Amino acid sequence: MALKLVQTRKNEADNPIETSLREAFELLEPQLRPPFPLGVPTPPEYIHLNRAIVYGVLCEPHFATVHIKHLHGKITDGYSFFTHTVTKVVNDLYHKLVDSAKVQLIWVTTEMVNVSAIGTEALLVALLRQIVVGDCNDGNLWLCLELVSLFLAKWDCLLEEEPLVLTSALYTFLQLLADQYGPARNSKLEELKQMEIHFCVRMLREQFQLCLNVGRDLVRLLQNLVHVPEFRIIWKDLLFNPGEFRTKEFHDISRLYLSKTPSQYFLLQITPEMETHLRFLLTHVNLGSQRRYQAWFMRKFLSLPERETLLIDIVRFICCSHHPPNEIIQSAVIPRWAVIGWLLKSCRKNYIEAHIKLALLYDWLFFDEREDNIMNIEPAILLMVNSIPKYIDITHSLLEFLFLLVDNYDIERKDMINRGVFSAFCILVRKGVVHSLDILVNCDALSPLLKQRLGMLSSSMK
Amino acid sequence: MAEMISLKDIVPAAQNNINSVFILVDKGRVTLEGQNRTCLALVADNTAAVHFQLWGEECDAFEPGDIIRLTNGIFSYQRNNLVLRAGKRGKSEKVGEFTMTFVETPNMSEIHWIPDPSNPKKYVQERVISPHSRIFPPML
Numbered sequence: 226m227a228l229k230l231v232q233t234r235k236n237e238a239d240n241p242i243e244t245s246l247r248e249a250f251e252l253l254e255p256q257l258r259p260p261f262p263l264g265v266p267t268p269p270e271y272i273h274l275n276r277a278i279v280y281g282v283l284c285e286p287h288f289a290t291v292h293i294k295h296l297h298g299k300i301t302d303g304y305s306f307f308t309h310t311v312t313k314v315v316n317d318l319y320h321k322l323v324d325s326a327k328v329q330l331i332w333v334t335t336e337m338v339n340v341s342a343i344g345t346e347a348l349l350v351a352l353l354r355q356i357v358v359g360d361c362n363d364g365n366l367w368l369c370l371e372l373v374s375l376f377l378a379k380w381d382c383l384l385e386e387e388p389l390v391l392t393s394a395l396y397t398f399l400q401l402l403a404d405q406y407g408p409a410r411n412s413k414l415e416e417l418k419q420m421e422i423h424f425c426v427r428m429l430r431e432q433f434q435l436c437l438n439v440g441r442d443l444v445r446l447l448q449n450l451v452h453v454p455e456f457r458i459i460w461k462d463l464l465f466n467p468g469e470f471r472t473k474e475f476h477d478i479s480r481l482y483l484s485k486t487p488s489q490y491f492l493l494q495i496t497p498e499m500e501t502h503l504r505f506l507l508t509h510v511n512l513g514s515q516r517r518y519q520a521w522f523m524r525k526f527l528s529l530p531e532r533e534t535l536l537i538d539i540v541r542f543i544c545c546s547h548h549p550p551n552e553i554i555q556s557a558v559i560p561r562w563a564v565i566g567w568l569l570k571s572c573r574k575n576y577i578e579a580h581i582k583l584a585l586l587y588d589w590l591f592f593d594e595r596e597d598n599i600m601n602i603e604p605a606i607l608l609m610v611n612s613i614p615k616y617i618d619i620t621h622s623l624l625e626f627l628f629l630l631v632d633n634y635d636i637e638r639k640d641m642i643n644r645g646v647f648s649a650f651c652i653l654v655r656k657g658v659v660h661s662l663d664i665l666v667n668c669d670a671l672s673p674l675l676k677q678r679l680g681m682l683s684s685s686m687k
Numbered sequence: 688m689a690e691m692i693s694l695k696d697i698v699p700a701a702q703n704n705i706n707s708v709f710i711l712v713d714k715g716r717v718t719l720e721g722q723n724r725t726c727l728a729l730v731a732d733n734t735a736a737v738h739f740q741l742w743g744e745e746c747d748a749f750e751p752g753d754i755i756r757l758t759n760g761i762f763s764y765q766r767n768n769l770v771l772r773a774g775k776r777g778k779s780e781k782v783g784e785f786t787m788t789f790v791e792t793p794n795m796s797e798i799h800w801i802p803d804p805s806n807p808k809k810y811v812q813e814r815v816i817s818p819h820s821r822i823f824p825p826m827l
Contacts, residue, residue: 236748238756238780498784505786514788516826517712521752521785 228284231321242317246310249276250284257281258288261295274299275307279314282333283326293336304342311337312344315351316497327364331371338379338386346390350493353397358404358494358538359531366417373398373420384432392438395428396446396490403449404534422455429459433470440486442541444478445587479638482591485598488546494538499526503539507547507564511557519567533577536568540584548600562607566619569608582626590630590642592649602649603658610659617670624665624675651686662686689758695734695793697762699769699800699810703776705760708732710787711739711753713823717746729823730755730771731789736820738796740765740772745779754783762795769796791819 228250231243253273256262266274281292296307311333314322322330334352337345352372357365376383376394383391398421405418429436436443447463450456462469463478474480492500502525506518527535543561554560565585572578585608588601605623612619631642653659662683666676689706697705709730717726726746730739741749749755759777763769773779797817800810819825 234748234781235744236780238782502785509786509788517751518785520826524750525752525784 228280229323230280230284230326231318232323240318240321242313246276246280246314249273250280253277257292257295259291259295261298265301266299271299271301272306275310279307279310279333283314283322283329286325286329289329289332293333297340302343304337304340305344308337308342308344308348312348312351315348315355319355320498324364327368331375335375335379338375338382341382341386346387346393349387349390350393350489351497353393353493354496356397356401357496358400359529359534361414361531366413369401370413370417370420373417373424377420377424380427388432388435389438391428391432392435393490393493395425395436396439396442397493398425399443399446399450400494400538402453403446422453426455426459429470433475434472437472437475437481437484438487439490440484441482441587441591442486442490444481445583478635479591479641482635482638482641483593483596485588485596485601486545491538491542491546494535495542499539500542503543503564504547506559507543507549507561508553508558510559512559512563513557515559515563515567523571527571530573533572533574534580536572536577537580537584540565540568540581541587544585544588544601544604545598548598560607561604562611565604566608566612566616569619579626582623583630586623586627586630589627589646589649590634591645592652593645594648594652599652599656599658602653606650606653606659610664613664613668614670617668620665620668621671621675624671624679628675628678647682647685650682654686693734694730694732694737694771694795697735697737697771697795699763701761701763703759703761703774705762705771705777706756706758707760707771708754708756708782708787709737709739710789711749711751711755712736712789712791713751714741714749715822727768727770727822729791729794729820731791733788733790736789736791736794737762738768738770738794738820738822740768740770742772745773749779749781752785753781754785754787756780756782769798769800771795791825793818794820797821 230246231240250257254277257277275296278292278296282289285292296304300307311330315330319327330352334348337348352368356369356372372394376391380391402418402421402425405414405421444463447456447460451460467475467477495503502522506515506522510518526532543565547561549558549561569578569581572581585605588597589605591597592602609620609623627646631639631646634642650662654661662679665671666679666683668676691706691708694707694709697707709732712729712731715727717724719725723743724746725743726741728739728741728749729736731737757771757773757777757779759774760771760779761774761777762771765772793815794817797815797820799813799816801813803809803811
């Protein structure tokens with residue numbers, strides 16, 4: 226009986242990764258059952274053996290333990306190549322894998338965690354990235370459940386060996402909960418939600434120091450969950466009882482505000498395929514030629530209304546995790562602000578549109594030259610300026626929202642936010658991203674109130 | 688290894704020797720031709736575009752954005768349409784998605800070809816009928 230790793234589709238070429246694994250397996254098949262050959266494999270033999278075992282583990286559930294024992298006996302690199310190969314399978318093939326291979330994937334990941342394999346973090350992150358936000362189908366829920374169970378079961382081990390991966394899981398599950406929360410459509414979803422809440426609360430209560438690594442987006446995510454009883458208490462403590470977290474660096478929520486979130490967190494909600502497509506669009510497609518690509522992207526990833534929350538994550542990704550080099554910025558390639566403008570216009574739901582604007586402007590609120598990157602705030606100002614005059618409603622909407630945030634985001638810390646936004650405007654003018662704010666101040670189509678505020682800002686900058 | 692050709696270099700011929708990689712830009716409606724399902728599509732690489740005729744299972748196998756590798760394809764007149772297709776002896780396979788740049792001009796199907804005066808077995812371009820597909824006009 227032929228073994229199958231991926232679902233075969235008509236008129237689809239073989240995937241090179243699948244082929245390399247299958248060929249290694251077929252080549253070494255006789256050696257993969259006990260008694261295993263003794264002797265140390267040469268480097269090329271070692272590679273083939275690892276590949277063969279990956280294939281065997283994923284396609285032969287009944288022999289998986291045999292394969293793993295074989296692997297344990299032959300390892301010379303801390304499982305580095307093995308986990309790297311499994312990670313590649315996740316990144317490139319996950320959506321094509323047959324169901325039994327997905328089950329095996331979780332099993333082998335657990336095995337790798339058990340032996341503290343090198344590369345475990347990358348493997349776990351790759352799996353987290355395969356969870357699709359806004360997708361309630363069984364396969365996706367199954368993956369969520371398996372992963373949250375794994376993180377809970379292997380808590381101590383991961384805390385010791387790969388603590389940061391727990392923060393990636395926290396980021397992912399907080400985001401998922403915001404999306405999943407609401408009347409449970411079924412009991413499975415309820416069980417999943419409870420486990421996710423349990424994991425997140427435990428992280429925040431027991432490992433807050435670790436959670437600080439997430440930076441300001443932790444606040445953004447928690448804000449979406451204030452209506453959930455377990456998180457409401459945490460939110461209150463963040464604002465009023467920071468001592469509850471027993472972390473010496475954490476005296477006030479502003480400690481989080483002032484920490485930029487590392488760019489790798491924004492990859493978590495974007496699948497590798499989405500990432501590839503977006504980076505291709507922003508690197509190779511000229512302004513004027515983007516319409517077809519945008520239509521394909523929409524159809525593939527955003528065809529269902531429930532998926533609109535993805536727009537928020539994509540905007541965050543573009544601002545913070547995709548910084549084009551000067552050659553691209555100065556070329557005819559479609560700029561980031563234009564892609565963000567398209568995403569903003571694609572949004573149908575008001576509350577999501579508000580979140581998208583927050584995602585676009587978030588790094589403005591607490592901008593500090595020493596900590597933050599101008600590339601994170603550049604798309605917003607360019608979108609505002611380049612939308613004049615044809616899309617003036619966007620300019621208006623963004624400026625209005627920015628000042629709304631300044632006035633209301635955190636009333637107690639309004640001075641800090643004022644300083645942040647002021648610094649953001651200053652550095653954008655100083656570095657020549659825009660010549661001055663005059664184009665906005667002198668724009669007739671903006672409301673007098675907005676122009677007044679901008680005018681005041683502009684004169685303080687001089 | 689079969690020799691690959693850019694779409695700008697294809698010429699109508701009764702030979703199934705076209706090996707090319709291109710992206711599916713747009714797809715029309717599926718119709719029935721006798722017992723067989725068929726569908727016209729616009730494909731392109733970064734040198735040119737052309738109309739591609741999907742046949743049978745191909746109609747469902749490919750979607751806009753798919754990158755396709757054609758082996759032993761044929762570029763010829765099918766019921767007055769000049770189309771590229773896999774034909775009986777050719778093969779089309781999806782090899783990727785999205786990550787390919789392309790142009791919609793020139794369109795090799797929207798060119799009037801005539802036999803080469805010095806070699807009637809070969810075709811040459813006489814004039815351009817339309818700079819781009821009239822069936823799948825560019826998105827503006």
